[in-house]
Amino acid sequence: MIRFDDVWLRYHHAARDGEAEALRAVSFEIEEGGFRWLTGPSGAGKTSLLKLIYLAEHPARGRIEILNTRANRLTRRDAALLRRRIGVVYQDFRLLPQLDAYDNVALPMRLARRGEAQVKADVTEILRWVGLAHRMHARPDELSGGEQQRIAIARAVVARPRLLVADEPTGNLDDEQAQRLMLLITALNKLGTTVVVATHNAALVEHYPFPRLSLENGRLVHDG
Amino acid sequence: MAAWCMMARHRGDLLGLRSALSDRLLPVLVGAMSFLAALALGGALACANLAQSWQGDTAAALTIQIPQPADPDAGNDGTRLAAVQRALAANHDVQDATVLTTAEMNRLIAPWIGGDAASLGLALPAIITAQWAGSGSSDALAAQLQQLSPGTVIRTGAIWAQRVATLTTSLQGCALAVLLIVALVAAAVVAVATRSGLAQLRDTIEIVHGLGALEADIATRFAGRATWLALAGALGGTVLAAPVLAWLAWLASPFTGPAHPASLFNLPPALLALLPLLPACAALIGWSTAQITVRGWLRRLP
Numbered sequence: 001m002i003r004f005d006d007v008w009l010r011y012h013h014a015a016r017d018g019e020a021e022a023l024r025a026v027s028f029e030i031e032e033g034g035f036r037w038l039t040g041p042s043g044a045g046k047t048s049l050l051k052l053i054y055l056a057e058h059p060a061r062g063r064i065e066i067l068n069t070r071a072n073r074l075t076r077r078d079a080a081l082l083r084r085r086i087g088v089v090y091q092d093f094r095l096l097p098q099l100d101a102y103d104n105v106a107l108p109m110r111l112a113r114r115g116e117a118q119v120k121a122d123v124t125e126i127l128r129w130v131g132l133a134h135r136m137h138a139r140p141d142e143l144s145g146g147e148q149q150r151i152a153i154a155r156a157v158v159a160r161p162r163l164l165v166a167d168e169p170t171g172n173l174d175d176e177q178a179q180r181l182m183l184l185i186t187a188l189n190k191l192g193t194t195v196v197v198a199t200h201n202a203a204l205v206e207h208y209p210f211p212r213l214s215l216e217n218g219r220l221v222h223d224g
Numbered sequence: 225m226a227a228w229c230m231m232a233r234h235r236g237d238l239l240g241l242r243s244a245l246s247d248r249l250l251p252v253l254v255g256a257m258s259f260l261a262a263l264a265l266g267g268a269l270a271c272a273n274l275a276q277s278w279q280g281d282t283a284a285a286l287t288i289q290i291p292q293p294a295d296p297d298a299g300n301d302g303t304r305l306a307a308v309q310r311a312l313a314a315n316h317d318v319q320d321a322t323v324l325t326t327a328e329m330n331r332l333i334a335p336w337i338g339g340d341a342a343s344l345g346l347a348l349p350a351i352i353t354a355q356w357a358g359s360g361s362s363d364a365l366a367a368q369l370q371q372l373s374p375g376t377v378i379r380t381g382a383i384w385a386q387r388v389a390t391l392t393t394s395l396q397g398c399a400l401a402v403l404l405i406v407a408l409v410a411a412a413v414v415a416v417a418t419r420s421g422l423a424q425l426r427d428t429i430e431i432v433h434g435l436g437a438l439e440a441d442i443a444t445r446f447a448g449r450a451t452w453l454a455l456a457g458a459l460g461g462t463v464l465a466a467p468v469l470a471w472l473a474w475l476a477s478p479f480t481g482p483a484h485p486a487s488l489f490n491l492p493p494a495l496l497a498l499l500p501l502l503p504a505c506a507a508l509i510g511w512s513t514a515q516i517t518v519r520g521w522l523r524r525l526p
Contacts, residue, residue, distance in 0.1 A: 054434070055526060057526055080438050082436075088435075096240075096428055098240040099238070103238075108435050111432075155435075
Protein backbone atom coordinates (compact mmCIF):
# COMPACT_ATOMS: atom_id res chain seq x y z
CA MET A 1 0.00 0.00 0.00
CA ILE A 2 1.11 3.57 -0.72
CA ARG A 3 -0.21 6.43 1.39
CA PHE A 4 0.61 10.13 1.11
CA ASP A 5 -0.77 12.34 3.86
CA ASP A 6 -0.42 16.12 3.39
CA VAL A 7 2.94 15.76 1.65
CA TRP A 8 4.96 18.79 0.60
CA LEU A 9 8.19 18.72 -1.39
CA ARG A 10 10.54 21.65 -1.68
CA TYR A 11 13.65 21.89 -3.85
CA HIS A 12 16.30 24.18 -2.44
CA HIS A 13 17.38 25.53 -5.82
CA ALA A 14 13.76 26.22 -6.69
CA ALA A 15 13.32 28.14 -3.44
CA ARG A 16 15.95 30.66 -4.54
CA ASP A 17 13.96 31.26 -7.69
CA GLY A 18 10.83 31.89 -5.72
CA GLU A 19 9.10 28.61 -6.57
CA ALA A 20 9.24 27.08 -3.14
CA GLU A 21 7.25 23.87 -3.46
CA ALA A 22 7.25 21.17 -6.14
CA LEU A 23 4.39 19.38 -4.38
CA ARG A 24 1.80 20.91 -2.05
CA ALA A 25 -0.45 19.14 0.40
CA VAL A 26 -0.64 15.95 -1.66
CA SER A 27 -2.72 13.19 -0.08
CA PHE A 28 -3.80 9.92 -1.67
CA GLU A 29 -3.80 6.21 -1.09
CA ILE A 30 -3.15 3.31 -3.44
CA GLU A 31 -4.27 -0.10 -2.25
CA GLU A 32 -1.91 -3.08 -2.42
CA GLY A 33 -1.96 -4.48 -5.96
CA GLY A 34 -3.54 -1.28 -7.29
CA PHE A 35 -2.78 0.54 -10.53
CA ARG A 36 -2.68 4.32 -10.94
CA TRP A 37 -1.97 6.48 -13.90
CA LEU A 38 -0.21 9.68 -12.93
CA THR A 39 -1.06 12.48 -15.33
CA GLY A 40 -0.66 16.20 -15.62
CA PRO A 41 1.11 18.80 -17.73
CA SER A 42 4.88 19.11 -17.81
CA GLY A 43 6.15 20.65 -14.58
CA ALA A 44 3.06 19.62 -12.65
CA GLY A 45 5.16 17.54 -10.25
CA LYS A 46 4.74 14.00 -11.62
CA THR A 47 8.43 13.11 -11.51
CA SER A 48 8.74 14.73 -8.06
CA LEU A 49 5.92 12.59 -6.75
CA LEU A 50 7.47 9.46 -8.23
CA LYS A 51 10.81 10.36 -6.63
CA LEU A 52 9.14 10.46 -3.25
CA ILE A 53 7.62 7.05 -3.92
CA TYR A 54 10.93 5.45 -4.88
CA LEU A 55 12.74 7.19 -2.01
CA ALA A 56 14.91 9.48 -4.11
CA GLU A 57 13.68 12.56 -2.24
CA HIS A 58 12.59 13.40 1.29
CA PRO A 59 9.37 15.34 1.82
CA ALA A 60 9.57 18.76 3.44
CA ARG A 61 6.39 17.95 5.32
CA GLY A 62 3.85 15.20 5.56
CA ARG A 63 3.76 11.49 6.08
CA ILE A 64 4.55 8.85 3.46
CA GLU A 65 3.99 5.11 3.66
CA ILE A 66 5.50 2.88 0.99
CA LEU A 67 4.68 -0.84 1.00
CA ASN A 68 3.29 -0.41 4.53
CA THR A 69 6.54 1.14 5.75
CA ARG A 70 6.86 4.69 7.12
CA ALA A 71 9.32 6.18 4.63
CA ASN A 72 10.12 9.16 6.87
CA ARG A 73 11.51 6.99 9.64
CA LEU A 74 13.72 4.56 7.76
CA THR A 75 17.36 4.01 8.57
CA ARG A 76 19.61 4.32 5.54
CA ARG A 77 20.07 0.55 5.45
CA ASP A 78 16.34 -0.09 5.63
CA ALA A 79 15.75 2.49 2.91
CA ALA A 80 18.16 0.59 0.66
CA LEU A 81 16.40 -2.69 1.42
CA LEU A 82 13.00 -1.09 0.67
CA ARG A 83 14.33 0.25 -2.66
CA ARG A 84 15.07 -3.35 -3.67
CA ARG A 85 11.34 -4.02 -3.52
CA ILE A 86 10.58 -1.12 -5.85
CA GLY A 87 11.13 -1.35 -9.59
CA VAL A 88 11.75 1.98 -11.27
CA VAL A 89 11.66 2.91 -14.95
CA TYR A 90 13.38 6.28 -15.22
CA GLN A 91 12.54 8.83 -17.84
CA ASP A 92 16.21 8.94 -18.88
CA PHE A 93 16.70 5.13 -18.60
CA ARG A 94 19.72 5.40 -16.27
CA LEU A 95 21.55 2.32 -17.54
CA LEU A 96 25.14 1.69 -16.44
CA PRO A 97 27.28 2.47 -19.50
CA GLN A 98 30.05 0.02 -18.64
CA LEU A 99 27.71 -2.98 -18.41
CA ASP A 100 26.03 -4.78 -21.28
CA ALA A 101 22.24 -5.23 -21.52
CA TYR A 102 22.30 -8.56 -19.70
CA ASP A 103 24.26 -7.23 -16.73
CA ASN A 104 22.18 -4.07 -16.53
CA VAL A 105 19.02 -6.15 -16.29
CA ALA A 106 20.66 -8.58 -13.84
CA LEU A 107 21.74 -5.80 -11.46
CA PRO A 108 18.65 -5.70 -9.18
CA MET A 109 18.65 -9.49 -8.85
CA ARG A 110 22.30 -9.57 -7.93
CA LEU A 111 21.77 -6.78 -5.40
CA ALA A 112 18.97 -8.91 -3.95
CA ARG A 113 21.47 -11.80 -3.75
CA ARG A 114 19.64 -14.15 -6.03
CA GLY A 115 21.58 -17.18 -7.29
CA GLU A 116 23.30 -16.93 -10.66
CA ALA A 117 21.20 -19.77 -12.08
CA GLN A 118 18.02 -17.89 -11.24
CA VAL A 119 19.53 -14.63 -12.51
CA LYS A 120 20.34 -16.25 -15.83
CA ALA A 121 16.89 -17.79 -16.21
CA ASP A 122 14.96 -14.65 -15.26
CA VAL A 123 17.13 -12.18 -17.17
CA THR A 124 17.01 -14.28 -20.31
CA GLU A 125 13.24 -14.61 -19.99
CA ILE A 126 12.60 -10.91 -19.43
CA LEU A 127 14.95 -9.93 -22.29
CA ARG A 128 12.91 -12.25 -24.52
CA TRP A 129 9.74 -10.54 -23.24
CA VAL A 130 10.96 -7.10 -24.24
CA GLY A 131 12.24 -8.47 -27.56
CA LEU A 132 15.94 -7.92 -26.89
CA ALA A 133 17.29 -11.41 -26.24
CA HIS A 134 19.48 -11.07 -29.30
CA ARG A 135 20.98 -7.80 -27.98
CA MET A 136 21.89 -9.00 -24.50
CA HIS A 137 25.61 -8.40 -24.97
CA ALA A 138 25.25 -4.91 -26.39
CA ARG A 139 26.25 -1.96 -24.24
CA PRO A 140 23.84 0.96 -23.81
CA ASP A 141 25.72 3.17 -26.28
CA GLU A 142 25.19 0.46 -28.92
CA LEU A 143 21.41 0.45 -28.40
CA SER A 144 18.78 2.79 -29.82
CA GLY A 145 16.67 4.97 -27.51
CA GLY A 146 13.76 2.53 -27.74
CA GLU A 147 16.01 -0.43 -26.99
CA GLN A 148 17.49 1.34 -23.99
CA GLN A 149 13.96 2.06 -22.79
CA ARG A 150 13.08 -1.62 -23.02
CA ILE A 151 16.25 -2.62 -21.17
CA ALA A 152 15.35 -0.12 -18.45
CA ILE A 153 11.87 -1.63 -18.22
CA ALA A 154 13.30 -5.15 -18.09
CA ARG A 155 15.62 -4.09 -15.26
CA ALA A 156 12.71 -2.58 -13.35
CA VAL A 157 10.56 -5.73 -13.46
CA VAL A 158 13.10 -8.57 -13.49
CA ALA A 159 13.21 -8.94 -9.69
CA ARG A 160 9.39 -9.05 -9.52
CA PRO A 161 9.09 -5.91 -7.39
CA ARG A 162 6.16 -5.35 -5.04
CA LEU A 163 5.86 -1.84 -6.43
CA LEU A 164 6.57 -0.68 -9.97
CA VAL A 165 7.06 3.01 -10.65
CA ALA A 166 7.43 4.15 -14.25
CA ASP A 167 8.10 7.65 -15.54
CA GLU A 168 6.94 7.92 -19.16
CA PRO A 169 7.85 4.30 -19.91
CA THR A 170 6.42 4.39 -23.43
CA GLY A 171 7.97 7.71 -24.40
CA ASN A 172 10.52 6.17 -26.77
CA LEU A 173 8.51 3.15 -27.92
CA ASP A 174 6.45 2.61 -31.03
CA ASP A 175 2.80 1.57 -30.64
CA GLU A 176 3.52 -2.15 -30.90
CA GLN A 177 6.26 -2.00 -28.25
CA ALA A 178 4.10 0.24 -26.05
CA GLN A 179 1.27 -2.30 -26.19
CA ARG A 180 3.70 -5.10 -25.44
CA LEU A 181 5.02 -3.17 -22.46
CA MET A 182 1.53 -2.51 -21.15
CA LEU A 183 0.75 -6.22 -21.42
CA LEU A 184 3.81 -6.92 -19.27
CA ILE A 185 2.92 -4.25 -16.71
CA THR A 186 -0.71 -5.31 -16.42
CA ALA A 187 0.38 -8.93 -16.11
CA LEU A 188 2.65 -7.96 -13.20
CA ASN A 189 -0.21 -5.95 -11.71
CA LYS A 190 -2.49 -8.99 -11.88
CA LEU A 191 0.17 -10.95 -10.02
CA GLY A 192 -0.05 -8.43 -7.16
CA THR A 193 2.49 -5.73 -8.01
CA THR A 194 1.30 -2.22 -7.21
CA VAL A 195 1.88 0.01 -10.25
CA VAL A 196 2.18 3.78 -10.69
CA VAL A 197 2.80 5.01 -14.24
CA ALA A 198 3.35 8.66 -15.13
CA THR A 199 2.43 9.41 -18.73
CA HIS A 200 1.40 12.05 -21.23
CA ASN A 201 -0.05 9.40 -23.51
CA ALA A 202 -3.81 10.03 -23.38
CA ALA A 203 -4.54 7.16 -25.78
CA LEU A 204 -2.79 4.73 -23.47
CA VAL A 205 -4.76 5.97 -20.48
CA GLU A 206 -7.95 5.63 -22.45
CA HIS A 207 -7.08 2.13 -23.61
CA TYR A 208 -6.29 0.96 -20.09
CA PRO A 209 -8.94 2.60 -17.90
CA PHE A 210 -7.24 2.39 -14.51
CA PRO A 211 -7.79 5.04 -11.80
CA ARG A 212 -5.87 8.25 -12.31
CA LEU A 213 -3.98 10.74 -10.14
CA SER A 214 -3.75 14.15 -11.79
CA LEU A 215 -1.38 16.90 -10.74
CA GLU A 216 -1.37 20.58 -11.58
CA ASN A 217 1.16 23.04 -10.16
CA GLY A 218 2.18 20.54 -7.52
CA ARG A 219 -1.34 19.95 -6.27
CA LEU A 220 -3.39 16.82 -6.67
CA VAL A 221 -6.49 17.82 -8.63
CA HIS A 222 -7.98 14.42 -9.41
CA ASP A 223 -7.90 11.05 -7.65
CA GLY A 224 -10.01 8.28 -9.06
CA MET B 225 28.77 -7.87 0.40
CA ALA B 226 28.46 -11.42 -0.85
CA ALA B 227 26.37 -10.14 -3.75
CA TRP B 228 29.06 -7.66 -4.69
CA CYS B 229 31.77 -10.29 -4.46
CA MET B 230 29.66 -12.49 -6.67
CA MET B 231 29.24 -9.68 -9.16
CA ALA B 232 32.93 -8.94 -9.05
CA ARG B 233 33.67 -12.57 -9.75
CA HIS B 234 31.21 -12.87 -12.57
CA ARG B 235 31.31 -9.44 -14.10
CA GLY B 236 34.57 -7.79 -13.09
CA ASP B 237 34.58 -4.06 -12.57
CA LEU B 238 30.91 -3.29 -11.96
CA LEU B 239 31.25 0.39 -11.08
CA GLY B 240 34.03 1.17 -13.53
CA LEU B 241 36.53 1.75 -10.75
CA ARG B 242 39.49 0.79 -12.91
CA SER B 243 39.15 3.98 -14.88
CA ALA B 244 37.87 6.14 -12.02
CA LEU B 245 40.55 5.17 -9.48
CA SER B 246 43.63 5.33 -11.67
CA ASP B 247 46.38 2.77 -11.20
CA ARG B 248 49.03 5.42 -11.88
CA LEU B 249 48.96 8.44 -9.61
CA LEU B 250 47.77 6.86 -6.38
CA PRO B 251 50.29 3.97 -6.28
CA VAL B 252 53.15 6.31 -7.20
CA LEU B 253 52.29 8.77 -4.43
CA VAL B 254 51.70 6.03 -1.85
CA GLY B 255 54.95 4.40 -3.01
CA ALA B 256 56.82 7.66 -2.39
CA MET B 257 55.25 7.89 1.06
CA SER B 258 56.26 4.29 1.81
CA PHE B 259 59.81 5.02 0.68
CA LEU B 260 60.00 7.91 3.13
CA ALA B 261 58.34 5.85 5.84
CA ALA B 262 60.90 3.07 5.38
CA LEU B 263 63.75 5.57 5.75
CA ALA B 264 62.11 7.10 8.82
CA LEU B 265 61.60 3.66 10.31
CA GLY B 266 65.22 2.78 9.61
CA GLY B 267 66.30 6.05 11.24
CA ALA B 268 64.20 5.41 14.33
CA LEU B 269 65.62 1.91 14.75
CA ALA B 270 69.18 3.10 14.10
CA CYS B 271 68.74 5.72 16.83
CA ALA B 272 67.50 3.07 19.21
CA ASN B 273 70.48 0.82 18.43
CA LEU B 274 72.98 3.65 18.75
CA ALA B 275 71.44 4.74 22.04
CA GLN B 276 71.59 1.22 23.40
CA SER B 277 75.22 0.59 22.46
CA TRP B 278 76.50 4.05 23.32
CA GLN B 279 74.65 4.24 26.61
CA GLY B 280 76.00 0.86 27.71
CA ASP B 281 79.61 1.70 26.86
CA THR B 282 79.61 5.34 27.88
CA ALA B 283 77.72 5.06 31.15
CA ALA B 284 80.02 2.30 32.42
CA ALA B 285 83.26 4.03 31.49
CA LEU B 286 85.46 5.18 34.38
CA THR B 287 88.43 7.49 33.95
CA ILE B 288 90.64 7.90 37.03
CA GLN B 289 93.15 10.72 37.06
CA ILE B 290 95.99 10.52 39.62
CA PRO B 291 98.14 13.64 40.05
CA GLN B 292 101.81 13.12 41.05
CA PRO B 293 101.46 9.35 40.65
CA ALA B 294 105.04 8.61 41.73
CA ASP B 295 104.70 10.41 45.06
CA PRO B 296 104.14 8.31 48.21
CA ASP B 297 100.55 7.56 49.09
CA ALA B 298 98.80 8.71 52.26
CA GLY B 299 99.99 5.66 54.28
CA ASN B 300 103.53 5.72 52.86
CA ASP B 301 103.03 2.14 51.63
CA GLY B 302 104.22 2.88 48.12
CA THR B 303 103.37 5.22 45.26
CA ARG B 304 99.99 6.86 44.84
CA LEU B 305 99.52 5.00 41.56
CA ALA B 306 100.19 1.62 43.18
CA ALA B 307 97.79 2.41 46.04
CA VAL B 308 95.01 3.34 43.63
CA GLN B 309 95.67 0.21 41.54
CA ARG B 310 95.44 -1.96 44.66
CA ALA B 311 92.16 -0.31 45.67
CA LEU B 312 90.70 -0.81 42.22
CA ALA B 313 91.80 -4.43 42.10
CA ALA B 314 90.14 -5.07 45.45
CA ASN B 315 86.81 -3.56 44.34
CA HIS B 316 84.57 -6.16 42.61
CA ASP B 317 82.57 -3.44 40.83
CA VAL B 318 85.63 -2.28 38.91
CA GLN B 319 86.68 -4.25 35.84
CA ASP B 320 89.33 -3.96 33.17
CA ALA B 321 91.37 -1.33 35.04
CA THR B 322 94.23 -0.35 32.74
CA VAL B 323 96.90 2.30 33.18
CA LEU B 324 97.44 4.29 30.00
CA THR B 325 101.00 3.96 28.74
CA THR B 326 103.14 7.00 28.04
CA ALA B 327 102.67 6.47 24.32
CA GLU B 328 98.88 6.36 24.73
CA MET B 329 98.97 9.50 26.85
CA ASN B 330 101.08 11.31 24.28
CA ARG B 331 98.69 10.28 21.50
CA LEU B 332 95.77 11.66 23.50
CA ILE B 333 97.29 15.03 24.26
CA ALA B 334 99.20 15.52 21.01
CA PRO B 335 96.32 17.41 19.32
CA TRP B 336 96.46 20.03 22.09
CA ILE B 337 100.15 20.44 22.84
CA GLY B 338 101.62 19.34 19.51
CA GLY B 339 104.29 16.99 20.93
CA ASP B 340 104.98 14.58 23.76
CA ALA B 341 104.71 15.81 27.33
CA ALA B 342 108.24 14.76 28.38
CA SER B 343 109.91 16.96 25.78
CA LEU B 344 107.90 19.94 27.05
CA GLY B 345 108.67 19.21 30.71
CA LEU B 346 105.02 18.76 31.69
CA ALA B 347 104.15 16.69 34.77
CA LEU B 348 101.20 14.65 33.65
CA PRO B 349 98.90 12.70 35.94
CA ALA B 350 98.53 8.95 35.54
CA ILE B 351 95.31 7.89 33.85
CA ILE B 352 93.55 4.62 34.53
CA THR B 353 90.58 3.53 32.42
CA ALA B 354 88.14 0.96 33.77
CA GLN B 355 84.57 -0.27 33.50
CA TRP B 356 82.09 0.24 36.34
CA ALA B 357 80.05 -2.93 36.75
CA GLY B 358 78.24 -1.85 39.90
CA SER B 359 74.58 -1.01 39.97
CA GLY B 360 75.02 1.98 42.27
CA SER B 361 77.09 5.14 42.25
CA SER B 362 80.88 5.19 42.21
CA ASP B 363 80.98 8.00 44.83
CA ALA B 364 82.24 5.69 47.62
CA LEU B 365 85.12 4.56 45.43
CA ALA B 366 85.95 8.19 44.66
CA ALA B 367 86.09 8.99 48.39
CA GLN B 368 88.30 5.97 49.05
CA LEU B 369 90.73 6.91 46.29
CA GLN B 370 90.75 10.52 47.53
CA GLN B 371 91.95 9.27 50.92
CA LEU B 372 94.66 7.09 49.43
CA SER B 373 95.78 9.66 46.92
CA PRO B 374 94.56 13.19 47.55
CA GLY B 375 93.57 15.01 44.35
CA THR B 376 92.59 11.81 42.54
CA VAL B 377 89.54 12.39 40.38
CA ILE B 378 87.06 9.87 38.98
CA ARG B 379 85.04 10.80 35.90
CA THR B 380 82.17 8.58 34.78
CA GLY B 381 80.36 8.50 31.43
CA ALA B 382 76.93 8.76 33.07
CA ILE B 383 76.39 12.40 32.17
CA TRP B 384 77.38 11.73 28.55
CA ALA B 385 75.16 8.69 28.49
CA GLN B 386 72.27 10.88 29.63
CA ARG B 387 72.99 13.43 26.91
CA VAL B 388 73.22 10.68 24.29
CA ALA B 389 69.91 9.29 25.53
CA THR B 390 68.27 12.70 25.22
CA LEU B 391 69.65 13.18 21.72
CA THR B 392 68.60 9.77 20.47
CA THR B 393 65.17 10.09 22.04
CA SER B 394 64.61 13.38 20.23
CA LEU B 395 65.86 11.84 16.97
CA GLN B 396 63.49 8.92 17.45
CA GLY B 397 60.68 11.38 18.11
CA CYS B 398 61.50 13.16 14.84
CA ALA B 399 61.50 9.86 12.96
CA LEU B 400 58.14 8.87 14.44
CA ALA B 401 56.75 12.32 13.60
CA VAL B 402 57.89 11.79 10.02
CA LEU B 403 56.14 8.40 10.02
CA LEU B 404 52.94 10.01 11.30
CA ILE B 405 53.07 12.80 8.72
CA VAL B 406 53.76 10.30 5.95
CA ALA B 407 50.75 8.24 7.08
CA LEU B 408 48.54 11.34 7.12
CA VAL B 409 49.72 12.41 3.66
CA ALA B 410 49.08 8.88 2.35
CA ALA B 411 45.56 9.03 3.81
CA ALA B 412 45.03 12.44 2.20
CA VAL B 413 46.23 11.09 -1.16
CA VAL B 414 43.79 8.18 -0.93
CA ALA B 415 40.96 10.50 0.14
CA VAL B 416 41.55 12.88 -2.79
CA ALA B 417 41.78 9.99 -5.27
CA THR B 418 38.61 8.45 -3.85
CA ARG B 419 36.70 11.74 -4.04
CA SER B 420 37.86 12.17 -7.60
CA GLY B 421 36.62 8.66 -8.39
CA LEU B 422 33.30 9.40 -6.71
CA ALA B 423 32.89 12.54 -8.80
CA GLN B 424 33.56 10.60 -11.99
CA LEU B 425 31.17 7.79 -11.03
CA ARG B 426 28.46 9.96 -9.52
CA ASP B 427 25.78 8.87 -12.01
CA THR B 428 26.66 5.19 -11.71
CA ILE B 429 26.63 5.30 -7.93
CA GLU B 430 23.32 7.13 -7.86
CA ILE B 431 21.81 4.46 -10.12
CA VAL B 432 23.14 1.57 -8.05
CA HIS B 433 22.10 3.35 -4.86
CA GLY B 434 18.62 3.82 -6.31
CA LEU B 435 18.42 0.12 -7.10
CA GLY B 436 18.98 -0.72 -3.45
CA ALA B 437 22.75 -1.15 -3.08
CA LEU B 438 23.81 -0.89 0.55
CA GLU B 439 26.17 1.95 1.31
CA ALA B 440 28.55 -0.49 2.98
CA ASP B 441 28.70 -2.46 -0.26
CA ILE B 442 29.50 0.59 -2.38
CA ALA B 443 32.15 1.71 0.13
CA THR B 444 33.64 -1.79 0.14
CA ARG B 445 34.00 -1.74 -3.64
CA PHE B 446 35.92 1.52 -3.48
CA ALA B 447 37.92 0.39 -0.45
CA GLY B 448 38.93 -2.82 -2.22
CA ARG B 449 40.30 -0.89 -5.17
CA ALA B 450 42.04 1.72 -2.98
CA THR B 451 43.55 -1.04 -0.83
CA TRP B 452 44.96 -2.83 -3.83
CA LEU B 453 46.46 0.36 -5.31
CA ALA B 454 47.92 1.47 -1.95
CA LEU B 455 49.35 -2.00 -1.36
CA ALA B 456 50.95 -2.11 -4.79
CA GLY B 457 52.43 1.37 -4.39
CA ALA B 458 53.70 0.66 -0.88
CA LEU B 459 55.31 -2.61 -1.97
CA GLY B 460 57.16 -0.75 -4.70
CA GLY B 461 58.25 2.03 -2.36
CA THR B 462 59.43 -0.39 0.32
CA VAL B 463 61.34 -2.55 -2.14
CA LEU B 464 63.06 0.55 -3.52
CA ALA B 465 63.91 1.73 0.01
CA ALA B 466 65.51 -1.57 1.06
CA PRO B 467 68.83 -1.14 -0.85
CA VAL B 468 69.03 2.49 0.26
CA LEU B 469 68.61 1.36 3.87
CA ALA B 470 71.31 -1.28 3.38
CA TRP B 471 73.66 1.40 2.08
CA LEU B 472 72.85 3.75 4.99
CA ALA B 473 73.34 0.88 7.46
CA TRP B 474 76.73 0.23 5.91
CA LEU B 475 77.65 3.93 6.29
CA ALA B 476 76.58 3.85 9.95
CA SER B 477 78.23 0.54 10.77
CA PRO B 478 81.42 2.11 12.32
CA PHE B 479 79.14 3.63 14.96
CA THR B 480 77.00 0.60 15.59
CA GLY B 481 79.38 -2.31 15.56
CA PRO B 482 81.70 -4.24 13.27
CA ALA B 483 81.52 -3.09 9.65
CA HIS B 484 79.68 -5.38 7.24
CA PRO B 485 79.34 -5.17 3.47
CA ALA B 486 76.27 -3.18 2.32
CA SER B 487 73.69 -5.93 2.03
CA LEU B 488 70.02 -6.42 2.84
CA PHE B 489 71.04 -9.36 5.00
CA ASN B 490 73.03 -7.03 7.24
CA LEU B 491 70.04 -4.82 8.07
CA PRO B 492 68.99 -5.01 11.72
CA PRO B 493 66.57 -7.92 12.26
CA ALA B 494 64.00 -5.56 13.79
CA LEU B 495 64.01 -3.44 10.60
CA LEU B 496 63.74 -6.54 8.42
CA ALA B 497 60.76 -7.62 10.49
CA LEU B 498 59.06 -4.20 10.37
CA LEU B 499 59.58 -3.35 6.68
CA PRO B 500 56.94 -5.84 5.45
CA LEU B 501 54.47 -4.14 7.78
CA LEU B 502 54.70 -0.90 5.78
CA PRO B 503 52.70 -2.20 2.79
CA ALA B 504 50.22 -3.73 5.24
CA CYS B 505 49.84 -0.36 6.98
CA ALA B 506 49.46 1.39 3.62
CA ALA B 507 46.75 -1.11 2.66
CA LEU B 508 45.00 -0.48 5.96
CA ILE B 509 45.20 3.29 5.43
CA GLY B 510 43.82 2.83 1.89
CA TRP B 511 40.96 0.66 3.10
CA SER B 512 39.90 2.80 6.04
CA THR B 513 40.30 6.14 4.25
CA ALA B 514 38.29 4.99 1.24
CA GLN B 515 35.58 3.57 3.51
CA ILE B 516 35.28 6.81 5.47
CA THR B 517 35.39 9.00 2.33
CA VAL B 518 32.78 7.00 0.41
CA ARG B 519 30.41 6.63 3.37
CA GLY B 520 30.68 10.36 4.03
CA TRP B 521 29.99 11.15 0.38
CA LEU B 522 27.02 8.79 0.25
CA ARG B 523 25.36 10.66 3.12
CA ARG B 524 24.41 13.36 0.64
CA LEU B 525 22.25 10.89 -1.28
CA PRO B 526 18.67 10.40 -0.02
